[in-house]
Amino acid sequence: MIVTGGGSGIGRCAAHELASLGAHVAIVGRNPEKLETVRIEIEEDGGSVSTHVSDIRDEETVAATIATIIKDHGRIDGLVNNAGGQYRAAIKDITTKGFEAVVRSNLTGGFIVMREVYNQWMAEHGGSIVNMIADIWHGWPHFSHSAAARGGMFTLTESAATEFAASGVRVNSVAPGSIASSGLDTYDAKDTEFIQKGVSPHIPLQRFGTESEVSSAIVFLLSPGASFITGSCVRVDGGAPNARRGWWELQPAENNTPFNGFHRASEPAILAAAHQGEQR
Numbered sequence: 001m002i003v004t005g006g007g008s009g010i011g012r013c014a015a016h017e018l019a020s021l022g023a024h025v026a027i028v029g030r031n032p033e034k035l036e037t038v039r040i041e042i043e044e045d046g047g048s049v050s051t052h053v054s055d056i057r058d059e060e061t062v063a064a065t066i067a068t069i070i071k072d073h074g075r076i077d078g079l080v081n082n083a084g085g086q087y088r089a090a091i092k093d094i095t096t097k098g099f100e101a102v103v104r105s106n107l108t109g110g111f112i113v114m115r116e117v118y119n120q121w122m123a124e125h126g127g128s129i130v131n132m133i134a135d136i137w138h139g140w141p142h143f144s145h146s147a148a149a150r151g152g153m154f155t156l157t158e159s160a161a162t163e164f165a166a167s168g169v170r171v172n173s174v175a176p177g178s179i180a181s182s183g184l185d186t187y188d189a190k191d192t193e194f195i196q197k198g199v200s201p202h203i204p205l206q207r208f209g210t211e212s213e214v215s216s217a218i219v220f221l222l223s224p225g226a227s228f229i230t231g232s233c234v235r236v237d238g239g240a241p242n243a244r245r246g247w248w249e250l251q252p253a254e255n256n257t258p259f260n261g262f263h264r265a266s267e268p269a270i271l272a273a274a275h276q277g278e279q280r
């Protein structure tokens with residue numbers, strides 16, 4: 001199994017889960033120290049793991065990385081195309097260089113990894129691919145570059161699912177909403193406050209999700225339990241896209257206490273666990 005972005009957050013959690021189920025996990029990322037930390041954790045837990053330093057945007061390195069994984073481990077049954085991210089900015093302030101950096105990180109890079117895994121292994125042997133996107137439905141203000149890229153990845157997933165089906169390759173996407181992952185550490189306090197105020201009041205389940213709640217969707221889609229599912233998207237978002245204006249005011253009075261995501265009783269525990277790297 002390959003997990004890109006396996007050195008932190010959701011990718012780290014998925015890598016732990018896959019290793020605990022008996023898979024050899026090849027984790028890919030740019031930062032060798034992060035990968036090394038996760039390698040030690042997984043091995044301490046009795047799992048099998050290898051680390052591969054690669055920027056998913058660098059075609060040559062990605063091709064070489066996939067070839068190495070096949071040479072060393074003999075097969076690739078699954079790909080978790082998870083690496084990515086963005087910074088918060090209004091459209092009016094996004095430079096072309098910044099826009100392209102985010103699109104390359106969240107669309108082109110994932111495309112390169114998926115194509116190489118397919119061409120070098122899965123076209124002949126089958127497999128399962130999970131592409132990470134985000135809660136982009138109806139747009140993603142202040143993260144528009146990422147929304148554009150993830151929208152592309154959503155339809156790339158649908159196209160690949162059909163093109164690859166005859167090879168026995170399933171391709172699905174997972175769309176996390178607001179997840180209290182270590183990825184939130186990449187935002188400064190101002191951004192986090194924006195996310196908290198802008199996002200939390202619109203989550204019907206009234207909290208942020210956890211890394212393991214996203215990992216379980218990933219693992220399900222990779223598993224034989226999902227053998228008739230391809231070209232689909234599993235949303236892991238607490239119902240956020242279904243909340244509409246006025247929704248909160250229509251709640252029963254006993255539920256009608258102000259909630260602000262991070263301030264809910266469960267939030268500090270979830271965030272603390274994510275920050276301390278305790279989620280597996």
Ligand SMILES: CCC/C=C/C(=O)SCCNC(=O)CCNC(=O)[C@H](O)C(C)(C)COP(=O)([O-])OP(=O)([O-])OC[C@H]1O[C@@H](n2cnc3c(N)ncnc32)[C@H](O)[C@@H]1OP(=O)([O-])[O-]
Binds near residue numbers: 088089097102183195
């Ligand atoms: C509720 C929340 C939901 C979502 C949660 C998550 O996804 S959690 C996951 C969160 N995890 C992650 O996001 C992790 C992965 N994310 C990343 O690696 C970066 O965000 C990246 C995608 C921009 C790639 O970065 P890189 O190192 O490859 O690129 P680079 O540094 O070379 O920049 C290229 C250009 O982009 C621009 N620019 C960049 N940053 C800013 C900024 N803060 N401000 C303004 N502009 C910025 C700038 O134009 C820069 O060029 P310049 O002006 O410097 O010549």
Ligand SMILES: NC(=O)C1=CN([C@@H]2O[C@H](COP(=O)(O)OP(=O)(O)OC[C@H]3O[C@@H](n4cnc5c(N)ncnc54)[C@H](OP(=O)(O)O)[C@@H]3O)[C@@H](O)[C@H]2O)C=CC1
Binds near residue numbers: 009032034082183
């Ligand atoms: N947390 C959330 O609320 C949400 C997260 N997501 C998405 O889920 C995925 C996982 O996020 P999360 O775990 O929260 O955040 P993290 O920032 O912890 O994870 C992102 C991982 O991707 C790796 N990465 C980023 N860019 C590259 C690159 N160009 N090449 C190789 N590796 C790269 C990073 O490692 P390194 O720095 O070593 O390269 C890092 O390990 C991301 O795509 C994220 O945008 C989507 C919606 C919501």
